[in-house]
Each structure stands twice: as C-alpha cells, then as structure tokens.
Amino acid sequence: xxxxxxxxxxxxxxxxxxxxxxxxxxxxxxxxxxxxxxxxxxxxxxxxxxxxxxxxxxxxxxxxxxxxxxxxxxxxxxxxxxxxxxxxxxxxxxxxxxxxxxxxxxxxxxxxxxxxx
Amino acid sequence: xxxxxxxxxxxxxxxxxxxxxxxxxxxxxxxxxxxxxxxxxxxxxxxxxxxxxxxxxxxxxxxxxxxxxxxxxxxxxxxxxxxxxxxxxxxxxxxxxxxxxxxxxxxxxxxxx
Numbered sequence: 001x002x003x004x005x006x007x008x009x010x011x012x013x014x015x016x017x018x019x020x021x022x023x024x025x026x027x028x029x030x031x032x033x034x035x036x037x038x039x040x041x042x043x044x045x046x047x048x049x050x051x052x053x054x055x056x057x058x059x060x061x062x063x064x065x066x067x068x069x070x071x072x073x074x075x076x077x078x079x080x081x082x083x084x085x086x087x088x089x090x091x092x093x094x095x096x097x098x099x100x101x102x103x104x105x106x107x108x109x110x111x112x113x114x115x116x117x
Numbered sequence: 118x119x120x121x122x123x124x125x126x127x128x129x130x131x132x133x134x135x136x137x138x139x140x141x142x143x144x145x146x147x148x149x150x151x152x153x154x155x156x157x158x159x160x161x162x163x164x165x166x167x168x169x170x171x172x173x174x175x176x177x178x179x180x181x182x183x184x185x186x187x188x189x190x191x192x193x194x195x196x197x198x199x200x201x202x203x204x205x206x207x208x209x210x211x212x213x214x215x216x217x218x219x220x221x222x223x224x225x226x227x228x229x230x
Binding site: 004006032034036041042043044045046049057091093095097104105106108109110111113 | 124125151158159160161162163206210212215216217218219220221222223225
C-alpha cells in the first residue's frame with residue numbers, strides 16, 4: 001500500500017519555541033493531506049485540511065496562527081506549532097489519500113509525539 | 118460527530134474468545150465507514166470498511182455490522198489474539214466532502230493470554 005511518512009517521530013521543545021513536523025507521501029502525489037491531534041487516551045481530532053498550493057482549511061476551534069500549515073508540493077505538507085506551550089503536548093498524525101480525493105483509502109503517518117517542557 | 122475529551126472505554130477478553138467493539142455515529146447522511154486499529158505510538162491502520170448499502174461485511178477474522186436505523190456500527194473479531202491488543206476506532210469517511218475522516222470515541226482492547 002501507499003506510504004505516508006512523518007518526521008520527526010518524537011520531539012521535545014522548550015515552551016515558547018516553534019516546532020515543525022513534516023508529512024510526506026512517499027509513492028504517490030497527494031493534493032490534500034489532513035492533520036489530526038490526539039491527546040492521551042482520546043480519539044483523533046481533525047485539525048485542518050492541507051491543500052497543495054492554497055491555504056489550509058481549519059476546523060472550528062483550531063487557531064490557524066498557532067498551527068501553521070504549508071503544502072508546498074504534491075508530496076509534502078508541514079505543520080508548525082508556533083510558540084508552543086505545555087498544553088500543545090500531544091500526538092500529531094497526518095494522512096493522505098491515494099489518489100487524491102474521491103473514495104480511496106486514507107493512509108496515515110506514524111505520528112509525531114510532541115512534548116513541550 | 119467528534120468525541121474530543123472523552124476517555125477511551127476498555128474491553129478485556131481472553132485469548133481465543135470473540136471480541137465485539139461498538140461505535141455510534143451521529144450523522145445520518147454518512148454512507149461510508151471504516152474501522153481502524155491503532156497500536157501504541159503509531160498511526161491508525163485500516164482494518165475493514167462498509168458502505169451504507171450493506172449491513173454486514175466480513176474480512177479475515179473480522180466482521181463489521183452496520184445498523185443505520187440506530188446509527189450504530191460494531192466490529193467483531195473472532196478468536197482474538199494477543200496481537201489484536203490495540204485501540205480500535207470507527208470513522209465516518211466524508212469522501213465527498215473533501216475526504217476528511219471523523220473518528221469515533223475508540224475502544225481499548227486488551228487480550229489476556
């Protein structure tokens with residue numbers, strides 16, 4: 001099946017700094033990727049839809065200025081957590097569909113564990 | 118709808134027994150559902166899917182049942198094995214609304230050897 005890769009898998013950062021998480025589709029082009037956040041013992045919550053070449057679409061309650069999404073190419077989307085605080089500590093997961101759009105399987109990255117200290 | 122802030126219910130079964138994991142959804146217009154398995158520290162993994170024109174679908178050791186009347190899904194795992202221990206989520210696949218997935222609450226399955 002198609003592969004979606006996230007990097008880094010784990011990151012620890014100091015409060016107030018910014019962290020960038022990369023999501024790559026390795027063997028297919030993804031015009032749309034999705035970013036989810038998951039707190040311990042909870043479900044995945046969709047944060048935003050990342051659209052190649054255009055602005056991301058954020059879900060209600062997600063601060064677009066805090067969670068910057070860039071989808072500069074058909075194989076790469078990045079999520080930058082700006083001015084991170086301990087409450088941003090979470091598991092961040094991206095997904096992409098192959099081929100883009102339509103009724104096709106969604107593939108997930110392995111997730112990034114962010115710890116803000 | 119989304120299930121943010123709710124903690125996962127747990128299900129503990131003996132190895133070899135059958136497991137039944139339940140899920141409720143809220144959007145009566147949803148017509149495509151997927152069950153995912155998530156192991157600790159990893160992303161979700163596709164298990165089985167079902168469309169709303171079906172009420173049952175079988176895979177290898179897994180069966181999904183869909184009751185549209187009460188907006189309920191279940192995942193049955195036959196002869197549960199220790200490797201089945203994970204968190205299981207149902208998801209509404211909004212493929213015709215941009216392709217996002219809306220995840221249910223999830224259930225943590227623990228298999229005792």
